[in-house]
Each structure stands twice: as C-alpha cells, then as structure tokens.
Amino acid sequence: MNYTGIDHHKRYSVACTLDAQGRRLQERRIEHNAPEAFAAYFAALGEPSEVVIEACWNWTTIYDLLEGTPGVTKVVLSNPGKNRIIADAQIKNDRVDAKALATLLRGNFVAAVHVPNKEVRQKKTTVRQRLWLARVRTMVRNRIHTVLDRHPRVERPAVKDPFSNQGKAWMKRVELPAADRLLLDEDLELHELLERHIRALEDHIEADHSAHTDARRLRTLPGVGKVLGPVIALEIDGIERFKTAARFCAYCGLVPTTHSSGGKTFHGRMLPFCNRWLKWAWIEAAWVAIGCSDYFGSFYRRHRARGKGANEAITITARRMATIAWKMLTQHRDYSTVPFDAKTLSPAALATD
Numbered sequence: 001m002n003y004t005g006i007d008h009h010k011r012y013s014v015a016c017t018l019d020a021q022g023r024r025l026q027e028r029r030i031e032h033n034a035p036e037a038f039a040a041y042f043a044a045l046g047e048p049s050e051v052v053i054e055a056c057w058n059w060t061t062i063y064d065l066l067e068g069t070p071g072v073t074k075v076v077l078s079n080p081g082k083n084r085i086i087a088d089a090q091i092k093n094d095r096v097d098a099k100a101l102a103t104l105l106r107g108n109f110v111a112a113v114h115v116p117n118k119e120v121r122q123k124k125t126t127v128r129q130r131l132w133l134a135r136v137r138t139m140v141r142n143r144i145h146t147v148l149d150r151h152p153r154v155e156r157p158a159v160k161d162p163f164s165n166q167g168k169a170w171m172k173r174v175e176l177p178a179a180d181r182l183l184l185d186e187d188l189e190l191h192e193l194l195e196r197h198i199r200a201l202e203d204h205i206e207a208d209h210s211a212h213t214d215a216r217r218l219r220t221l222p223g224v225g226k227v228l229g230p231v232i233a234l235e236i237d238g239i240e241r242f243k244t245a246a247r248f249c250a251y252c253g254l255v256p257t258t259h260s261s262g263g264k265t266f267h268g269r270m271l272p273f274c275n276r277w278l279k280w281a282w283i284e285a286a287w288v289a290i291g292c293s294d295y296f297g298s299f300y301r302r303h304r305a306r307g308k309g310a311n312e313a314i315t316i317t318a319r320r321m322a323t324i325a326w327k328m329l330t331q332h333r334d335y336s337t338v339p340f341d342a343k344t345l346s347p348a349a350l351a352t353d
Contacts, residue, residue: 001073002049004042005101007094008062015041016098017049018106027095035065042071049073052105054080055113060121078104081273082111116237123208124234128277130201130227137194144171144187147180163191205230214239217328220335221321222296223289228281232325235278239329248326253279254319270315278322286318296321 002025004017016027026045030037042049051066053059055077066075078101104110116124141163148154148171156162157170171188175181206226209215215233218224224232242248249255253274259266270279289296296317303313328335 002045002047003102003106004049004051005098005103005105006051006053006062006066007097007101008053008056008059009094010057013062014094014098016095016102017045018099018102020106022103022106024099027098029094032062038065038069039071042069045071047071050076050105052076052078052101052110054078054083054101056080063115064118076105076110077113077115079111079113079273114237114241116234120234120237123230126201126208127205127227127231127234130198130205131231131277133194133198133201137191137198140187140191140194144184144191147176147184147187148174150180151176202227209233214329217332217334218325221285221289221325221328222293222335223285223287223321225288228285231281232278232285235275235281236329239326242326245323245326249319249322251275251278252282252319252322254282254315254322282318282322283314286314286321289321290314290317 002017002019004015006016007014011032013030013032014028015030017025019025026041028041030041048071051072051074053062053066053075059077063075063077066072083100083104101110145162148156154174154176157167159167159170161167162171168188171184174184176184209230212230212233214236215229218232219226219229236248239248242251246255250271251274253270253276255271257268257271259268286296286300290300291297299320300313300317303316304310308316324335327333
C-alpha cells in the first residue's frame with residue numbers, strides 16, 4: 001500500500017507518495033485545469049494508494065474527484081489546525097507539506113474530519129447560504145442606522161422593531177437631505193431584496209427538511225426553529241457519532257479548555273477546534289430560549305446571579321440545551337415528551353449514558 005499526501009490550492013495541487021517503508025516514490029505538481037492528470041499520477045504508481053488532503057477552501061471538489069479516481073482506495077480528510085508537524089515546520093513549502101501529510105497518513109497519525117455524503121453537503125450549503133444572507137442583511141441594517149443617526153433631530157416613530165412594516169414605511173417617507181435620502185432609498189431597496197431571498201430560502205429549507213426526523217425533533221426544543229433545526233441536524237449528521245453528551249458538547253465548542261497540573265485545575269477559553277456552525281446555532285438558540293422558556297430563562301438568570309457574565313451564562317445555557325438535545329436524539333424522543341424533570345437534573349446527570 002502506498003500513501004499519498006496532497007497539498008491542494010486554488011489552481012494546482014502538489015502530490016507526494018511514500019511506500020510502506022517511507023521511501024518517496026513520486027512527487028508532482030498537478031494543474032486543476034486537467035483533472036485527468038490525477039488519474040495519470042496514480043496510474044503511474046502501479047499499486048493502490050491511500051490519500052490524505054486537508055479540509056481547506058473548497059475541499060469537496062478535489063475530494064469527490066479523488067474518490068472516483070482508479071488506484072485510490074481511501075481518501076482521508078485531515079484537520080489542518082491539528083497538523084502541528086506542518087504548522088511548526090521551519091522550512092515550509094508545498095512539497096514539504098505534501099510529504100508531511102503522506103508521513104502522517106503512513107503512521108496513522110492524521111486527525112481525520114468527518115465527511116458527510118454529497119446530499120448532506122449540498123443541503124448544508126443551502127442552509128449556510130441563508131445564514132450568510134442574514135449576515136449581509138444585518139450589515140445593510142447597520143448601514144441604514146448609520147444614515148439615520150446622522151440626523152438626531154428627526155423624530156422617530158414609537159415602534160419596537162424599526163424594520164417592521166410601520167418602521168420601513170416611515171423610513172421611506174422621512175425627509176432627509178438629498179444625498180442621505182438617496183443612500184437610504186438604495187439601502188432600503190437592497191434590504192427588501194435580501195428579505196425576499198431569505199424568505200424564499202426559508203421556504204425551500206422547510207420543505208426540504210419537513211420529513212427530516214432529527215430536524216423535526218430538534219424543533220420541539222425551545223429556541224430551535226425552522227432554520228436552526230435543519231442547521232443543527234445537518235451539522236450533527238447522525239448523533240450516533242457521539243458516544244456521550246460531553247463529547248457532543250465539545251464538538252459544538254461549548255466546553256472550556258482545561259489545564260490541570262500539580263493538583264490544580266484551570267479552565268480557560270472555549271475549545272478552539274470545534275464545529276463553528278453548531279456553536280453559533282446553539283448560542284443563537286439559547287438567546288431565544290431564555291425569553292420563551294421558563295426553565296431556560298431561570299437557568300440563565302441563576303448563573304447570572306452567581307456572578308457570571310452574560311456571554312458566559314448564555315454559553316452555559318447553550319451547553320445545557322446541547323446536552324438535552326443529545327438525550328432527545330439518542331432516545332428518539334421529543335422535548336415535550338422527555339420523561340424527566342430537567343429542572344431537577346444536573347448537567348452530569350443529563351450527560352450520563
């Protein structure tokens with residue numbers, strides 16, 4: 001068996017192949033405008049090869065290409081943040097990186113990343129598009145606030161949400177200097193366009209995931225709606241991947257780093273290597289849950305009363321929600337039918353198998 005490390009970039013990749021004894025058999029730069037070059041590279045080896053690539057920009061394209069290439073028996077996706085042998089190298093270039101990846105693969109030291117199937121990856125792309133559009137909408141709203149704040153003497157309507165129908169109607173007719181009136185009209189037009197795209201994507205996501213068991217079950221949890229439910233379900237991609245709730249929370253980035261030495265233990269920032277989409281989703285869900293659920297609201301306020309800051313308390317609440325979600329998915333039960341009183345259980349009790 002041979003072992004091939006591929007350091008891939010936007011327009012080309014550098015491949016390096018080692019044999020079972022660690023001898024370098026072949027090394028080559030492969031241009032991406034000639035995909036058949038990958039097949040020629042592995043055909044020249046004469047023996048099957050395992051391949052490792054890093055989870056970098058647009059890794060799915062080369063991953064799918066390699067999976068269908070003759071001579072490739074297995075494709076491993078590596079976590080680039082954990083390949084310290086590359087990050088700490090004194091001499092770093094494409095050839096060195098490719099050989100280092102092949103060496104890690106030969107020794108079975110690769111920090112592998114879970115790879116969903118093509119259908120799940122496509123659905124995740126659609127859901128993430130909606131989240132990206134929401135961020136762009138927030139940028140546009142901030143821009144609108146900037147334009148209006150330049151005129152503090154303009155009387156504002158007494159509305160809770162300035163982007164409600166009443167608020168937007170006021171912004172369309174408010175009198176401003178010509179230059180700012182033009183900017184505000186353009187920003188409002190862009191905001192309405194984004195709103196239409198977001199609503200269309202939400203309808204598509206809801207129709208596409210209406211039969212998804214995990215997404216439907218997660219929506220019974222306070223704070224998880226028609227968007228966050230599919231986001232969390234797709235990012236989990238099968239709760240059976242996580243043997244305990246603690247591992248699931250760590251994957252979600254809701255567990256602090258721990259340093260223990262000499263009988264003393266210190267907890268620091270949240271784990272840096274995590275699924276950032278799940279972390280974001282649980283934090284967003286927690287902010288909604290503390291306002292619509294008596295249990296999560298009191299849970300959050302209890303930690304605030306203990307001297308925790310708002311961000312720390314909401315992270316603890318999000319970790320409790322993730323723990324309960326793990327129980328729900330592993331036991332195949334909706335939140336409303338979970339046969340335990342969550343108010344009386346500690347996080348440790350919820351995390352038990």
